[in-house]
Amino acid sequence: xxxxxxxxxxxxxxxxxxxxxxxxxxxxxxxxxxxxxxxxxxxxxxxxxxxxxxxxxxxxxxxxxxxxxxxxxxxxxxxxxxxxxxxxxxxxxxxxxxxxxxxxxxxxxxxxxxxxxxxxxxxxxxxxxxxxxxxxxxxxxxxxxxxxxxxxxxxxxxxxxxxxxxxxxxxxxxxxxxxxxxxxxxxxxxxxxxxxxxxxxxxxxxxxxxxxxxxxxxxxxxxxxxxxxxxxxxxxxxxxxxxxxxxxxxxxxxxxxxxxxxxxxxxxxxxxxxxxxxxxxxxxxxxxxxxxxxxxxxxxxxxxxxxxxxxxxxxxxxxxxxxxxxxxxxxxxxxxxxxxxxxxxxxxxxxxxxxxxxxxxxxxxxxxxxxxxxxxxxxxxxxxxxxxxxxxxxxxxxxxxxxxxxxxxxxxxxxxxxxxxxxxxxxxxxxxxxxxxxxxxxxxxxxxxxxxxxxxxxxxxxxxxxxxxxxxx
Amino acid sequence: xxxxxxxxxxxxxxxxxxxxxxxxxxxxxxxxxxxxxxxxxxxxxxxxxxxxxxxxxxxxxxxxxxxxxxxxxxxxxxxxxxxxxxxxxxxxxxxxxxxxxxxxxxxxxxxxxxxxxxxxxxxxxxxxxxxxxxxxxxxxxxxxxxxxxxxxxxxxxxxxxxxxxxxxxxx
Numbered sequence: 001x002x003x004x005x006x007x008x009x010x011x012x013x014x015x016x017x018x019x020x021x022x023x024x025x026x027x028x029x030x031x032x033x034x035x036x037x038x039x040x041x042x043x044x045x046x047x048x049x050x051x052x053x054x055x056x057x058x059x060x061x062x063x064x065x066x067x068x069x070x071x072x073x074x075x076x077x078x079x080x081x082x083x084x085x086x087x088x089x090x091x092x093x094x095x096x097x098x099x100x101x102x103x104x105x106x107x108x109x110x111x112x113x114x115x116x117x118x119x120x121x122x123x124x125x126x127x128x129x130x131x132x133x134x135x136x137x138x139x140x141x142x143x144x145x146x147x148x149x150x151x152x153x154x155x156x157x158x159x160x161x162x163x164x165x166x167x168x169x170x171x172x173x174x175x176x177x178x179x180x181x182x183x184x185x186x187x188x189x190x191x192x193x194x195x196x197x198x199x200x201x202x203x204x205x206x207x208x209x210x211x212x213x214x215x216x217x218x219x220x221x222x223x224x225x226x227x228x229x230x231x232x233x234x235x236x237x238x239x240x241x242x243x244x245x246x247x248x249x250x251x252x253x254x255x256x257x258x259x260x261x262x263x264x265x266x267x268x269x270x271x272x273x274x275x276x277x278x279x280x281x282x283x284x285x286x287x288x289x290x291x292x293x294x295x296x297x298x299x300x301x302x303x304x305x306x307x308x309x310x311x312x313x314x315x316x317x318x319x320x321x322x323x324x325x326x327x328x329x330x331x332x333x334x335x336x337x338x339x340x341x342x343x344x345x346x347x348x349x350x351x352x353x354x355x356x357x358x359x360x361x362x363x364x365x366x367x368x369x370x371x372x373x374x375x376x377x378x379x380x381x382x383x384x385x386x387x388x389x390x391x392x393x394x395x396x397x398x399x400x401x402x403x404x405x406x407x408x409x410x411x412x413x414x415x416x417x418x419x420x421x422x423x424x425x426x427x428x429x430x431x432x433x434x435x436x437x438x439x440x441x442x443x444x445x446x447x448x449x450x451x452x453x454x455x456x457x458x459x460x461x462x463x464x465x466x467x468x469x470x471x472x473x
Numbered sequence: 474x475x476x477x478x479x480x481x482x483x484x485x486x487x488x489x490x491x492x493x494x495x496x497x498x499x500x501x502x503x504x505x506x507x508x509x510x511x512x513x514x515x516x517x518x519x520x521x522x523x524x525x526x527x528x529x530x531x532x533x534x535x536x537x538x539x540x541x542x543x544x545x546x547x548x549x550x551x552x553x554x555x556x557x558x559x560x561x562x563x564x565x566x567x568x569x570x571x572x573x574x575x576x577x578x579x580x581x582x583x584x585x586x587x588x589x590x591x592x593x594x595x596x597x598x599x600x601x602x603x604x605x606x607x608x609x610x611x612x613x614x615x616x617x618x619x620x621x622x623x624x625x626x627x628x629x630x631x632x633x634x635x636x637x638x639x640x641x642x643x644x
Contacts, residue, residue, distance in 0.1 A: 006585050049629075254527050
């Protein structure tokens with residue numbers, strides 16, 4: 001069924017439903033515009049609707065004992081050339097073993113489907129696709145796939161064995177050092193650059209899918225639900241229900257859409273977790289250190305258009321944050337505790353400037369009277385417009401600083417150009433008005449010029465100083 | 474971890490620990506409890522309620538599907554009658570619904586119409602009312618009611634082995 005046909009079917013069905021039961025059939029005939037197939041389909045749906053009384057109306061019952069336990073192979077079991085050493089991970093989605101490849105005498109990670117799913121052709125295809133997707137990426141931070149094996153009818157992926165633990169385990173032991181967290185995030189971003197360049201979107205990035213080797217290097221694993229460019233996405237029919245909700249961006253959760261920016265969102269969640277030990281949406285979460293605040297805030301933007309658009313951009317932003325954290329130009333302290341007094345002055349500055357700008361409308365109004373005519377009106381309108389923009393933006397920043405500190409870096413960046421422009425227009429209009437008044441009303445002229453020069457210097461000299469003090473160490 | 478999935482599991486495990494054998498829970502109750510614990514806590518932990526509900530509905534669907542798969546596996550391993558009987562007892566007077574068949578049909582519906590599938594997830598798996606669903610998906614209750622009716626009819630037909638659901642008819 002094409003999307004167009006579906007739309008028509010939907011219109012027919014819902015339209016007929018609004019009719020009294022007796023006239024539904026004739027209504028359908030009339031509105032199907034001769035398309036018999038569609039009319040039949042709609043009629044069948046209406047019949048199904050009539051028998052669906054109570055269907056799905058009662059929410060499902062949940063047995064608390066709902067955890068899927070899976071029988072893992074015992075150590076020492078031989079699977080073709082592999083000998084199982086132990087079970088690394090046993091989840092509902094798959095089992096991962098540490099095994100020895102007896103041919104090459106090396107350790108491998110063997111991933112298999114849970115026994116009860118091994119006969120499911122769709123899940124088998126997914127495992128094959130996982131192997132192929134991961135195999136197209138050659139990168140130091142992506143676990144290398146060695147082979148896709150079929151042994152006694154069971155399917156396995158043999159890949160690089162990483163001796164170490166998962167990032168999940170590391171985070172569960174507590175928040176990471178900011179520099180370490182940023183460097184891990186940068187490695188993940190680099191792995192994503194390689195994956196995205198190969199046309200692969202991971203779609204299930206989470207701390208449990210990032211391995212940390214004993215030497216500290218990281219590897220991204222589990223491309224189980226990755227999407228590969230050029231591959232029919234309908235193959236992941238169960239795609240609607242896969243993934244890990246807590247790491248999925250709104251568009252993937254709500255509309256089922258995902259692109260490479262979904263991976264970028266996931267990095268934002270992971271980085272926040274590394275820095276604070278808590279999920280970004282955890283109640284009462286500790287703030288993210290300043291050096292990383294902008295990166296996490298941009299990654300976690302609900303609208304994908306506001307995130308970093310590529311893994312390259314993300315990687316660069318992380319490098320910059322890492323350098324700034326390393327040379328001490330940006331605090332690695334959480335925002336709310338670091339430099340509270342400087343921040344207070346910055347907030348005070350925003351509030352004061354808003355007040356002063358509002359007060360300046362009075363001399364501007366007087367100047368308008370003195371100058372008169374269109375010029376006077378135009379100058380006053382310019383002053384008024386600039387003041388409104390500048391005040392609105394400053395109050396927005398002040399409000400953000402008070403109530404959404406994590407968003408502040410991003411908000412400041414977006415507002416910066418507009419703030420400076422409106423400041424300059426305001427100062428310019430005031431100075432010009434003062435000049436035009438000339439002798440007719442000396443006091444007002446002096447007041448206007450002084451206000452103009454004052455606001456210009458406040459914007460160009462004082463504000464950058466308070467901003468630097470508040471946001472740089 | 475304040476993740477909905479884990480929170481739902483933890484709540485369920487809590488009920489299990491309190492040793493109420495044979496106790497089953499309404500999915501709605503679990504979702505509500507998770508919401509109260511996570512979202513009602515001091516600062517709003519989720520981007521918005523919609524975000525939370527989408528996560529909760531999907532988590533619930535995954536949990537139920539996983540459980541159903543494990544049960545099916547257990548059935549294959551023997552004791553088929555007992556498990557079936559057990560299930561019927563546990564289900565109380567709820568008409569039994571094959572979660573796996575529903576999951577499969579729902580995935581096919583999502584290909585045709587993601588909005589309709591989302592409404593089913595919210596209505597059935599998160600137990601939202603029509604009004605709450607309308608709020609969550611940002612449309613009117615009347616529209617949700619119509620779409621819900623269509624989704625239910627389509628799913629009923631697909632699950633009853635209705636001849637042709639049209640999902641495989643891509644050109």
